[in-house]
Amino acid sequence: MLFYRYKNTMVGKLAMLQLINKDVLNKIKEELERYEVKLGDFLTKGTTSIIFLGKYRGKDVVVKVSRDDSPRKNLKKEAEILRHLRGREITGDLILYTTVGGREILVREYVPGEPVLLVTPSKKHILKIAGKTFVLDKLGIDHGQIQGGKHILLTSNDVYIIDFEKGSLTRKTRNLTSALSMLFIGNNSISKRVREKFDIDEEFIRELKLRLREYKEKKEIRGLFDLLSIL
Incomplete structure (x- = not known):
């Protein structure tokens, strides 16, 4: 989810107050303080939640509060997924x-970075995206929104994947194939920038599709990483 700092704008304050009143917000603040979490700036609203910054023991955190007007309650499921990913440096x-x-x-812990939707990845980034989405596949966790590019954040040296609200522990995993299709194959702004940066030709795309097919059928990963290593 892209973060836009609304807190100093009248539009932002009104948008927040329409979704959550002050009394409820104060109760949430009180509850969070019991766990040493301090609620901070209002950042944005998602389809199912309201997003804030916060602090926990001196560290930046993200605080998600479910929206009353959303028919879906996804945060418990996301929390379960995050427990599976604890300490893996994926999110x-x-x-x-x-x-x-x-x-x-x-x-959850705040992770830095700019979304791949807006920033062209380096070779290092692409290898890390492939590696971390492969780990998700191996763990049986399907993100569900990898292909949009908003949920993969790039830093100078690393990659993080955020927002597992639509994730699943039972659905067939498609993280790696979705990520590489987004980066190289799909007709989107990300793939156009990547193909231009790395001078990708049709032979590379044909070979990538072949190795993605091998991965789907046999879970063979070495061929994909060998191909990506020549970028």
């Missing part, structure tokens, strides 16, 4: 999952 570790007045609240 921000789970700090807390709780509820206040029927609203779900999830607190």
Whole structure:
């Protein structure tokens, strides 16, 4: 989810107050303080949650509060997925999952970076994206929104995958194939930038499709990484 800092704009304040009133917000603040979490700036609203920055023991965190007007309650499922990913450096570790007045609240470590939707990845980034999406596949966790590019964040030396609200522990995993299709094959702004940067030709695309097919059928990963290593 892209973060836009709305807190100093009247539009942002009104948008937040329409989704959550002050009394509820104060109750949430009180509950979070019991766990040493301090609620900070309002960042943005998602389809199912309201997003804030916060602090936990001096570290930046992201606080998600479920929206009353959303028919879906996804934060408990996301918390379960984050527990499976704890310590793997794929996403921000789970700090807390709780509820206040029927609203779900999830607190996770803040991870930095710019979305691949907006920033062209380096070879190092592409290898890390492939590696981390492969780990998700091996763990049986399907993100569900990899192909959009908003949930893969790039730093100077690393890659993080965020927002598992639509993730699944039972669905067939397609993280690696979705990520590489987005980066190289699909007709989108990301693949256009990547193909131009690395001077990708049709032979490379044909070979990539072949090795993706091998991965789907046999879970053979070496051929994919060998191909990506020549970028």
